[in-house]
Amino acid sequence: MTGSWPTGWAPGDVLTAAQLAKMMGAIYDTTLSGAVATIDVTGLLGSYAHLFIELDGRGDTAATNTGLNTRLNGDTGSNYDTQTLSGSAATATAQESLAQVTAGIGGIPASTAPANVFSGSLLWIPNYAKTDRQKMIYALGGFKVSTASGALTALIRACAWRSTSAVTQITFLPTAGNFVAGSRVTIYALGA
Amino acid sequence: MSETPMKLVINLAEGTEQYVPLSADEIAQRDKDIAEFTTIATGERHGALAALRAKRDRYLAQTDVLLLDPPNWPTDMPQATKDAIEATRDQWARYRQQLRDYIATVVDPFDPPPFPVQPAAPAVILT
Numbered sequence: 001m002t003g004s005w006p007t008g009w010a011p012g013d014v015l016t017a018a019q020l021a022k023m024m025g026a027i028y029d030t031t032l033s034g035a036v037a038t039i040d041v042t043g044l045l046g047s048y049a050h051l052f053i054e055l056d057g058r059g060d061t062a063a064t065n066t067g068l069n070t071r072l073n074g075d076t077g078s079n080y081d082t083q084t085l086s087g088s089a090a091t092a093t094a095q096e097s098l099a100q101v102t103a104g105i106g107g108i109p110a111s112t113a114p115a116n117v118f119s120g121s122l123l124w125i126p127n128y129a130k131t132d133r134q135k136m137i138y139a140l141g142g143f144k145v146s147t148a149s150g151a152l153t154a155l156i157r158a159c160a161w162r163s164t165s166a167v168t169q170i171t172f173l174p175t176a177g178n179f180v181a182g183s184r185v186t187i188y189a190l191g192a
Numbered sequence: 193m194s195e196t197p198m199k200l201v202i203n204l205a206e207g208t209e210q211y212v213p214l215s216a217d218e219i220a221q222r223d224k225d226i227a228e229f230t231t232i233a234t235g236e237r238h239g240a241l242a243a244l245r246a247k248r249d250r251y252l253a254q255t256d257v258l259l260l261d262p263p264n265w266p267t268d269m270p271q272a273t274k275d276a277i278e279a280t281r282d283q284w285a286r287y288r289q290q291l292r293d294y295i296a297t298v299v300d301p302f303d304p305p306p307f308p309v310q311p312a313a314p315a316v317i318l319t
Contacts, residue, residue: 028204033211034198035198036200040202041204042201093240102225150304
């Protein structure tokens with residue numbers, strides 16, 4: 001079978017450094033070796049265009065699930081707005097939460113969920129380093145708390161941070177308890 | 193004495209990570225967050241419960257016609273449907289009572305029990 005890449009690429013072509021810089025790649029990946037109350041991502045350079053973060057976690061609080069939240073640059077003020085669309089079984093729900101102290105980005109299973117069930121959210125933060133616009137976080141995720149009908153929840157969230165500051169720090173925190181060992185955070189960046 | 197909560201600090205600039213105990217300030221902030229989350233959770237719980245109640249109310253409204261007295265049935269109702277309603281009137285009455293009782297059975301609105309199963313006939317599509 002023969003053919004060429006639709007964009008004009010051909011076998012044997014080599015990416016230039018400039019082209020590589022435009023691509024998306026993982027810049028950090030870690031799996032927790034112990035329980036932690038928060039995960040702080042610091043030292044975030046402003047040299048990328050957009051950020052994508054995948055958090056696959058589980059909580060240790062005594063419940064089937066708990067919320068997954070994030071805070072930018074350590075801002076603990078009531079500066080986060082979140083709109084949620086969620087669905088489980090045949091029930092769809094929409095929810096608005098304004099002027100919150102964190103951005104609610106999803107949920108994770110917790111200690112009474114079935115063993116070995118982890119889940120979480122995929123976030124993207126466009127133009128995280130720009131200072132000319134307020135920041136948005138888009139989250140796509142879900143979590144499962146049993147195999148019963150209605151126990152698998154799908155979530156889409158749009159979170160707004162009322163700040164034009166460049167994002168230099170991202171903190172993840174569960175609504176209650178800790179993230180357990182085995183929870184994993186992977187950070188991807190798209191070149192500038 | 194409870195164990196000090198830990199945090200993971202990832203430093204992307206240095207490519208390092210470190211597990212450190214939360215500082216006193218961070219623990220105070222965490223306690224504040226938990227109090228705030230409790231308030232939010234109460235609101236979200238009310239929202240989830242309201243969604244279930246709305247669904248229950250729709251199902252009741254959509255099955256109202258099945259318990260009307262025959263003189264009040266729509267004039268264009270097919271005879272087969274009328275016969276099916278007559279034959280299953282008690283089942284629909286029980287189903288509707290189960291719907292009315294449903295909300296009281298919900299312990300966790302985020303993990304609700306299944307809705308009551310409607311009688312098979314007449315075929316009614318509830319939305």
